Amino acid sequence: MITPLSTQDIARRVAADIVEGAYVNLGIGLPMLVADQIPPGREFVLHSENGLLGMGPAPLPAAANPDLINAGKQPVTILPGGSFFHHADSFAMIRGGHIDVSILGAYQIAANGDLANWALPGAKLPAVGGAMDLVAGAKQVWVMLAAHVAKDGQPRVVERCDLPLTGLACVDRIYSDLAVIDVTPEGLLVTDLLAGLTPEALQAKTGATLRFAQNCRVLRAT
Amino acid sequence: MIDKRYRNAAEIVAQCPGLQDGASLLVGGFGDAGVPNQLLLAVRDLGLTNLTIISNNAGSGDGGLAALLKAGAVTRVVCSFPRSAGSVVFEELYAAGDITLEIVPQGTLAERIRAGGAGIPAFYTPTAYGTPLAEGRETREFNGRHYVMEMALRADVALVHACTGDRWGNLTYAATARNFNPVMATAATSTLAEVRQLVDHTPPETIITPGIFVTRLVAVAA
Numbered sequence: 001m002i003t004p005l006s007t008q009d010i011a012r013r014v015a016a017d018i019v020e021g022a023y024v025n026l027g028i029g030l031p032m033l034v035a036d037q038i039p040p041g042r043e044f045v046l047h048s049e050n051g052l053l054g055m056g057p058a059p060l061p062a063a064a065n066p067d068l069i070n071a072g073k074q075p076v077t078i079l080p081g082g083s084f085f086h087h088a089d090s091f092a093m094i095r096g097g098h099i100d101v102s103i104l105g106a107y108q109i110a111a112n113g114d115l116a117n118w119a120l121p122g123a124k125l126p127a128v129g130g131a132m133d134l135v136a137g138a139k140q141v142w143v144m145l146a147a148h149v150a151k152d153g154q155p156r157v158v159e160r161c162d163l164p165l166t167g168l169a170c171v172d173r174i175y176s177d178l179a180v181i182d183v184t185p186e187g188l189l190v191t192d193l194l195a196g197l198t199p200e201a202l203q204a205k206t207g208a209t210l211r212f213a214q215n216c217r218v219l220r221a222t
Numbered sequence: 223m224i225d226k227r228y229r230n231a232a233e234i235v236a237q238c239p240g241l242q243d244g245a246s247l248l249v250g251g252f253g254d255a256g257v258p259n260q261l262l263l264a265v266r267d268l269g270l271t272n273l274t275i276i277s278n279n280a281g282s283g284d285g286g287l288a289a290l291l292k293a294g295a296v297t298r299v300v301c302s303f304p305r306s307a308g309s310v311v312f313e314e315l316y317a318a319g320d321i322t323l324e325i326v327p328q329g330t331l332a333e334r335i336r337a338g339g340a341g342i343p344a345f346y347t348p349t350a351y352g353t354p355l356a357e358g359r360e361t362r363e364f365n366g367r368h369y370v371m372e373m374a375l376r377a378d379v380a381l382v383h384a385c386t387g388d389r390w391g392n393l394t395y396a397a398t399a400r401n402f403n404p405v406m407a408t409a410a411t412s413t414l415a416e417v418r419q420l421v422d423h424t425p426p427e428t429i430i431t432p433g434i435f436v437t438r439l440v441a442v443a444a
Contacts, residue, residue, distance in 0.1 A: 049328065050252045051398050066255060067399040073253035073306065084397055086404040086430070087252070087278075088336040091329030095349065119354070125313060126325050127305035128355065133329030136348040168352040 002196040003221040004177035007146050012037040013192070013219065014144060014175050018044050018101060025049065025094065025134060027104040028072040030144050034103060045081070047099055049130045051090050054082020071130070094130065095137040102138035104131060106171075107150075108161040109143055111208035113171040113183040116163035117143075128166075135167035145176040148205050155207035157181065157188070178202055179219070181210070192217040226391045226438050227420065231264035234440045240378030240411040243270050248335065248380040248406040249277035249287060253306070256399030258383040258416050260442040262286025265381070266293045273297065276335070276377055278328065278402055280304035280312035291315060300375070302328035325355060330372055332405055338376035339408025339435075346371055380410035384431065384439075387417035391436030392424045400430065407435040415439040 005013070011033035018024055018034075022044040026032050035046060035057065046055040048070045055070060056077035064075035078084075093099055108116040115135055118128045135141050149155055157174060174181040179202055180192035190212045193202060199212050228234040235241060247265070251257030263286050273296045280301055281287030288311040290296060299321060304312055315321040326334070327349050337345055346369035350356040360371040382403040384393035393415055395403060407413045413436050420441045 048398070050255070050401050065397065067397040069253055069255050069398055073255075078397070084395075084400055086400050087328075087332040087402045088405040091332045095329050095333070095347065125305045125316060126323070127303045128325055128327050129303040130328040132327040132350045132353060132355065136351070137329070165353045 002194065004147075004194060005219055005221050006177075007033055008037070009219075009221055010144055010146070010175050010177060013180065014103060014142065015039060018042075020044065022100040023047055023053070023093075023098065024101045024103065025099050025138065027102070027131070027134070028129075030105050030146055031103040032072065047090075047093060048076070049090050049094065051085050051087060052076070052078060052082065053085075054079040056082075091130070091133055094133050097137055097139060099134070099138040101140045101142060102134040103142045103144060104134065106143045106145060106156065108163050109157050109171050109174055109183075110161045111157075111159055111183070111188050113169040114161050115141070115143065115166045115171050116161040117166045119164040121163070131166050135170040140172045141170050142173045142175065143171050145174065148176040148178040148202075155205060158207035178205065180217075187211060189213055190216060192219050194219045194221075225389045226433070226436060227389055228438050228440045231260045231416065231440055231442065232267065234414055234438050235261065235264045235268060238379065238412050238414065238438070241265070241268070241270070244272045245270065245379060246274040246276065246377040248377040248410055249275055250380070250382040250401065250403035250406050252278050252398070252401035254282060254285065255397075256383045256395065256401050256403050257285055257287065258381040258414075259286035260440075261381040261414055261416050262290050266290045266295060270295050274300065274377075276300040276375060278302050278331065279306050280309050282306055282308035288312070291321070294320075296321060298322045298324070300324045300326060300331070302326055302331050327355060331375075332402065334372055334375035335402070335405050335409045337374035339405065342374055344371055344373045375409065377410045378412070380406045380413040382407050382413065382415045382431075384415050384417045386419045386421045386424060387415055387436070387439045388421050388424045388433075391415065391433030391439055392429045393417065393431035393436065393439075394424060394428055395430050404431045407431045412437045416442045418442065
């Protein structure tokens, strides 16, 4: 029995790759978990696109300030060294290439780095938020997948996206419950593989051709 | 003596230049933070029709924007993220075809408004290039990268929510309740501000919106 990574495990693996001093934007949902997995002794600054640098953890309910929220509209705190700014400045940080890493969820990622993460067919109401700005402007774009394949068994990592795109050739790395995959000019390169999972088994769950790094690391569920 | 203060929300919206049937309104706020709820209720009470609302979200719960939508005053919404928990009123109007929606990436929305306030008619951005949101748009290549031309956005009236204001119209903001408010204040024929507290004088270093951008202001209950 092979146990895939939990969402906390994936978040911990992502956090391990964020270097000291980085400015990082975490998307709504799964990427938010990364905030709780910062390795001890490492300082990086979380950016929230509604006008906050130095985002801290959620407050106790009694201490929640309705004026101090994150992009997901949840109450948060501000850490020492943090700052507030207006939306045009916040997106100048994003669009001007000042954010080191943008971490997002996804519906589909293509082998060339195309990303689809904002619109599903038949959705009642379209909504995009800041996703298109983040993928166009951040220095690095990492995608987290709670499950390597969709609920209906269809691969999320594909040769070509058929859902509406968020950005072209913008994804640099994919973190799933089964693997870590770099998007390179030569295609998808697996750098980490779940313990007990064979390369063939991962390939069977992936809609695009994979290559495997020679010194591929082993991912273990906790 | 310059004095931009009005006694109450009803007086501030009365005979406001540009505030009429068919007007466009920039409305500050992100989620429930920094939304000019009292001004929105006062505008609703004017009984106007065919308004265009430009705002990040499309109103939640029983807030001022939802109340204005519910009154049937609005026929067009320009926003980045209408799909929020509690945006029931908008969802019903949109599903019934009573309202048209233009979805704009959040950073492009902020920058279009900034450009509108700064006298810049249009600009190029890589955001949304190659996606459905850039369809039919003029594009151009600079240094090997593709960009979409975006037009500046101005409105007849801006409604903003601030923390403090003085008789000259100088404003400060609370935490992330700042969001779109300062940039929207720059891009309208008339800018109306509701503030939680009127002050005699604002320390100049703390002013976020200088009074030149504010037409009228009123104190509202926090």
